[in-house]
Amino acid sequence: MSELKEIKEIEKRWLKKWEEAKLFEPKIDENKPKFFANFPYPYLNGYPHIGHTYTASRVDAFVRYKRLKGFNALFPQGWHATGSPIASAVKRLKEGEPNQIKIMKGMGFSDKEIDKFKEPKHWIEFFAPKYKKSFKELGYSIDWRREFYTTSLNPRYDKFIRWQFRKLKEKGYVIKGKFPVVWCPKCNNAVSDHSRTEGEGERPQEFVLIKMKLEDSDEYIVVATLRPETMFGQTNVWIGPDTKYVKANVDGEKWIMSLECAKKLEQQDHKIDIVSEIDGKELIGKRAKAPFVNRYIPIWPSDFCDPKKGSGIVTSVPSDAPDDYMGLKDLKESVELREKYGLKKEEIDKIEPIPIIDSDELGDLPAKKVCEEMGIKNQHERKKLEQAKKFVYKKGFYLGKMKDNCGKFSGKPVEIAKEKMKKELLKNNDAIRFYELSGKVVCRCLTPAIVKIVHDQWFIDYANEEWKKKTRECLNNLKLYPEKVRGQFEYVIEWLHEWACTREEGLGTRLPWDEKWLIESLSDSTLYMAYYTIAHILKEINPEDIDDNLFDYVFLGKNIEIKADKKKADAMREEFNYWYGVDFRNSAKDLVQNHLSFFLFNHTAIFPKDKWPQGMGVNGYLTIDGAKMSKSKGNFLLIKDLLENYPADVTRATLLSGGEEMDDPNWDTEFAESLLAKFPQWIKYIVSIYNKGREERKKIDDWMESRLYDTIKDVSDAMENTLFRTAFHNTFFQLSNHLRWYLRRCKNNPNKKIINKVIESQLIMLSPITPFFCEEAWKGIGKKGFISKTEWPEIKAAKLKKDAEWLVKNLLEDIRNVSELAKLDKIKRIRIFFAEDWKYRLFDLVEQELKETDNPKQIIQKVMQTDLKKHGKEIIKFLPKILQKRALPSFLDKETEEEAIRDAKGFLEEEFNSEIIIHQNPEKDMPKSKQAMPGKPAILLE
RNA sequence: GUGGGGGUCGCCAAGCUUGGUCAAAGGCGCAGGACUUAAGAUCCUGUCCCUAAGUGGGUUCGUGGGUUCAAAUCCCACCCCCCACACCA
Numbered sequence A: 001m002s003e004l005k006e007i008k009e010i011e012k013r014w015l016k017k018w019e020e021a022k023l024f025e026p027k028i029d030e031n032k033p034k035f036f037a038n039f040p041y042p043y044l045n046g047y048p049h050i051g052h053t054y055t056a057s058r059v060d061a062f063v064r065y066k067r068l069k070g071f072n073a074l075f076p077q078g079w080h081a082t083g084s085p086i087a088s089a090v091k092r093l094k095e096g097e098p099n100q101i102k103i104m105k106g107m108g109f110s111d112k113e114i115d116k117f118k119e120p121k122h123w124i125e126f127f128a129p130k131y132k133k134s135f136k137e138l139g140y141s142i143d144w145r146r147e148f149y150t151t152s153l154n155p156r157y158d159k160f161i162r163w164q165f166r167k168l169k170e171k172g173y174v175i176k177g178k179f180p181v182v183w184c185p186k187c188n189n190a191v192s193d194h195s196r197t198e199g200e201g202e203r204p205q206e207f208v209l210i211k212m213k214l215e216d217s218d219e220y221i222v223v224a225t226l227r228p229e230t231m232f233g234q235t236n237v238w239i240g241p242d243t244k245y246v247k248a249n250v251d252g253e254k255w256i257m258s259l260e261c262a263k264k265l266e267q268q269d270h271k272i273d274i275v276s277e278i279d280g281k282e283l284i285g286k287r288a289k290a291p292f293v294n295r296y297i298p299i300w301p302s303d304f305c306d307p308k309k310g311s312g313i314v315t316s317v318p319s320d321a322p323d324d325y326m327g328l329k330d331l332k333e334s335v336e337l338r339e340k341y342g343l344k345k346e347e348i349d350k351i352e353p354i355p356i357i358d359s360d361e362l363g364d365l366p367a368k369k370v371c372e373e374m375g376i377k378n379q380h381e382r383k384k385l386e387q388a389k390k391f392v393y394k395k396g397f398y399l400g401k402m403k404d405n406c407g408k409f410s411g412k413p414v415e416i417a418k419e420k421m422k423k424e425l426l427k428n429n430d431a432i433r434f435y436e437l438s439g440k441v442v443c444r445c446l447t448p449a450i451v452k453i454v455h456d457q458w459f460i461d462y463a464n465e466e467w468k469k470k471t472r473e474c475l476n477n478l479k480l481y482p483e484k485v486r487g488q489f490e491y492v493i494e495w496l497h498e499w500a501c502t503r504e505e506g507l508g509t510r511l512p513w514d515e516k517w518l519i520e521s522l523s524d525s526t527l528y529m530a531y532y533t534i535a536h537i538l539k540e541i542n543p544e545d546i547d548d549n550l551f552d553y554v555f556l557g558k559n560i561e562i563k564a565d566k567k568k569a570d571a572m573r574e575e576f577n578y579w580y581g582v583d584f585r586n587s588a589k590d591l592v593q594n595h596l597s598f599f600l601f602n603h604t605a606i607f608p609k610d611k612w613p614q615g616m617g618v619n620g621y622l623t624i625d626g627a628k629m630s631k632s633k634g635n636f637l638l639i640k641d642l643l644e645n646y647p648a649d650v651t652r653a654t655l656l657s658g659g660e661e662m663d664d665p666n667w668d669t670e671f672a673e674s675l676l677a678k679f680p681q682w683i684k685y686i687v688s689i690y691n692k693g694r695e696e697r698k699k700i701d702d703w704m705e706s707r708l709y710d711t712i713k714d715v716s717d718a719m720e721n722t723l724f725r726t727a728f729h730n731t732f733f734q735l736s737n738h739l740r741w742y743l744r745r746c747k748n749n750p751n752k753k754i755i756n757k758v759i760e761s762q763l764i765m766l767s768p769i770t771p772f773f774c775e776e777a778w779k780g781i782g783k784k785g786f787i788s789k790t791e792w793p794e795i796k797a798a799k800l801k802k803d804a805e806w807l808v809k810n811l812l813e814d815i816r817n818v819s820e821l822a823k824l825d826k827i828k829r830i831r832i833f834f835a836e837d838w839k840y841r842l843f844d845l846v847e848q849e850l851k852e853t854d855n856p857k858q859i860i861q862k863v864m865q866t867d868l869k870k871h872g873k874e875i876i877k878f879l880p881k882i883l884q885k886r887a888l889p890s891f892l893d894k895e896t897e898e899e900a901i902r903d904a905k906g907f908l909e910e911e912f913n914s915e916i917i918i919h920q921n922p923e924k925d926m927p928k929s930k931q932a933m934p935g936k937p938a939i940l941l942e
Numbered sequence B: 001g002u003g004g005g006g007g008u009c010g011c012c013a014a015g016c017u018u019g020g021u022c023a024a025a026g027g028c029g030c031a032g033g034a035c036u037u038a039a040g041a042u043c044c045u046g047u048c049c050c051u052a053a054g055u056g057g058g059u060u061c062g063u064g065g066g067u068u069c070a071a072a073u074c075c076c077a078c079c080c081c082c083c084a085c086a087c088c089a
Helices: A002-022 A050-068 A084-094 A098-106 A109-115 A119-137 A156-168 A230-233 A259-267 A322-333 A335-342 A345-350 A365-371 A382-399 A413-427 A465-476 A483-495 A528-536 A548-556 A568-579 A589-606 A637-647 A648-657 A669-689 A699-720 A725-745 A752-766 A773-778 A805-822 A839-852 A854-862 A867-884 A894-903 A906-913 A927-931
Strands: A034-038 A072-074 A174-184 A197-200 A204-213 A218-226 A236-239 A245-251 A255-258 A274-277 A288-292 A295-301 A313-316 A431-437 A450-460 A479-480 A584-588 A615-619 A829-833 A916-919 A938-941
Touching: A002 A050, A002 A119, A002 A669, A034 A050, A034 A218, A034 A465, A034 A528, A034 A568, A034 A916, A050 A072, A050 A119, A050 A615, A050 A637, A050 A648, A050 A699, A084 A119, A119 A637, A156 A528, A156 A548, A156 A568, A218 A230, A218 A236, A218 A313, A218 A916, A230 A413, A236 A322, A245 A259, A255 A259, A255 A295, A255 A313, A255 A528, A259 A274, A259 A450, A274 A894, A288 A805, A295 A335, A313 A322, A313 A335, A313 A637, A322 A345, A322 A365, A322 A382, A322 A648, A365 A382, A382 A413, A413 A431, A431 A450, A465 A483, A479 A829, A479 A916, A479 A927, A483 A589, A548 A568, A548 A648, A548 A699, A568 A805, A584 A589, A589 A615, A637 A648, A648 A669, A648 A725, A669 A752, A669 A773, A699 A752, A699 A894, A725 A752, A725 A805, A752 A773, A805 A894, A805 A906, A805 A938, A829 A927, A839 A854, A839 A867, A894 A906, A894 A916, A906 A916
Parallel strands: A034 A072, A034 A584, A218 A255, A236 A295, A479 A615, A584 A615, A829 A916
Antiparallel strands: A174 A450, A204 A218, A204 A288, A204 A431, A236 A313, A245 A255, A245 A274, A288 A295, A829 A938
16 A cells, blocks of 8 residues: 555655646647647546546647657646536525435535535536546646636627627528427426436427328317327227227317317417317217328227326227227127127227338237237236337337338338328328327426427527538548547438537526527537637636627637737747647547537538648447446546556556457456456566667667567557557567566676667557656656657568567477476486478479469379479378468478577577587487477477 | 347457468456565466367357358358447436
8 A cells, every 4th residue: 555655655756846847738730740638528527437437538638648759748737517417406405305415425425525516517517626636637728728618697698609609590501490398387497307306308209290180070080199100000099998088179170079179289389279078988989080091990898098198099900909909809799898888899999000010020910919829918007008109119210111911111111100190190280290298297397298399499490402412521631530420420410410509407508699599518618629729818808808709810810800919829829820720539429320420510600721620539338347337336437536446557558458449448357457467567577677788789679679669569450549558569569478588588788778668658659648657757767858849769570580589489388298297206318300391392392382282182293293203102191281271380491490599598498408419400319309390399398 | 129239168359341371369257387584576487178398179150941162251041149220327
């Protein structure tokens, strides 16, 4: 533990040094290429947790790498407070809501502290520094001068967003439209998710309300359905016998429905006059005309008609709706029921479910099949029926096809037929759209909420084809990390359409031309990366002096009158022009379908091409020891707790080794523990062997140097593509293994130059991932300055012509194997035999021939035509076997092989503590020696 | 269902574009040994099965076929897992 404490001290020291040197506060430098990276600002409604850090660690590692590659790199950070989470939490605290108080207590706040959180601003003021502290401690190379937070609480950002929205509006990308919202009739207001006592997450769901004319009447009964595609299977209508319905004039027609339904319709743009009440009973036995089936169908009683749902009247499709199937079955089987409502048996028996949809393995009467399989007894088994409904719907919707009796929709997949049939019903005036809540919602005032159509909802018109075209162009020209997400983006740009961009409640910026609206959180975070470039200078300007003209001046280069100080404005313009566009924006994959795509759209809308995004990174979701992170599982790791147990570098390395590309990265506690034990030791070790060794150059040094260059090449490639796991593994594990072998081979007496180069390179290549240890070690080996600001090792081609080291490794292994098998107590002598010259010649020849043919016969014939024929007897013993594989085992020319083994002689002697004798050619009295082959010397242990 | 990503020797994972040198890198874990008073670290060794003075045999890369002298790698079919399909941030 004391060791950890020591490490933490070292970290603190470097943080201080970096800060004092303003290491991460880059200045404009026209002689250097710039690199601007960032990731979505986190929400300030709690402490930073490990989920935030994976994405951020990727950005930091990339930025640090680019810095070493000579880029002028900028990594800024801001905070998000827009939207409802903070606002609702504040509201709930003010109301003393127990659950919210529990949450706050869970975060460790006292009553007194909780009191302060009744101010939205306190959330920002409290949590932003917490994030900042954690991010600093993790060693992120952030330029903190540019820090800011969102919402009207920051007037400068507020003005920026207003500017952005006016720009969008000018270009016609913000439009007004209708929109169903959850509404409290008592408060006369929209009920946001967090001002509900019940029904969080529920939202308006679109039903089709179908009108059915009653026989010999000008009245309609109306039925609500979510499944217009099943209308060809209607057999009858269900009505609640003991339910009260109303007759009302709706848009000039006479409708019958539940009272609740009428009230809802009133809120959904319909004119309603209630005329009278009517009992469900009175309608039983009447007939109504059903669309698509196009005939009159009877109205029968059932118990599942809920006046609160839809119209309280249901059209019955017993083929595909389990409820309806059971309802019909009950009527058929119950004399009592029929008598009660005076229904004739023959008439009911006449009705059978009509197969209309082929639902794959469920057949064409899925409701029947599923009800039977689940053993549902009657229409009162609600729970089972709900399950059955869901199951049947899913199968039918995704896999189903309309059968031949469905008119022009026959043969169509249900998914498509559904939309078409809905459209047709609406077009023919047989139906209207009707919104119903997906579940019960109760407002704070304890009034049940309804759906209301609002007319002045604002949308961002992501459906605009011209805009899509520009955005596609932008996508085509940017680099993706990894490239394989491109398809996903193309798809999203395709289907993205109007996005409701305003809300009534929460924190944020008001819509400049319609101040009752707040811009919602996914819409005020699409262009702000540009704000980073000027944030530090903008802070010096009075909010009153900030207006649209200023932003036009700075961002769009318009030469117009501005209130603010011209010098400062020019400075901002310069910053923006230098740093923009974004070279790397990284986020988890859930933001592909909204935020990252919006990001592209908004940039193409407002900025010229040279300011469009240049690169985007996408990664998976962090898991903890293989499990999804969740509070209930107790694996919800906060950064502050994490950093108490692990050094920042171990945390970073564990995260970045957890996964790459689109895989869900995994925080592996065992790995972290193992790193904690090994990593600091290793760094200490390489510092201790730095600059120790000989001047003289040996063969094995070439090998080490080549391995180093290979590693540098591989790691550079990986870093360029944000493959940090690969980079870390190659640098830390692979290169360390090479180094270990090297030291063993040269009996711990390495070439000074080489060993130093290996150690320096390893430290530099590790530094983007583990900066603290590397800084400390850099100093430890006597380097001046920061490793964070040094140069990435040069990529060079490996010098070594022929790598024969594998021969030594194989030999070592073979000797060990044999010695184990031989069960010799002590090996006095090891004899090594090389194959005779002619075998090398043979191998060369065969290698040539194999390029021509793979026919063993031909090759052997060819061999026998040469002077090798005199070894024919021996050759025929082993060559066919080798030729079976159509490839020779690895071998080098004899000279190289001998040289390699001779070079390793001393090493081998030491390894086995025995004498090594190298024979160039086989000895007559040692038959074993005949086994030698090119690339595989024979061994004799004595 | 559509679109995207996957399925490799306990676990994680490389390889698959460009078929052979692949029983398949590396890490983690596990086991044995050296070192140590001891633990950790470090260093060696092993880690599909069989066989054994070696470089041999067998069975493996989701499943089943196919192409080929040769398939984890190419082709076809199928199965399974994850993500998105929105106005929730």
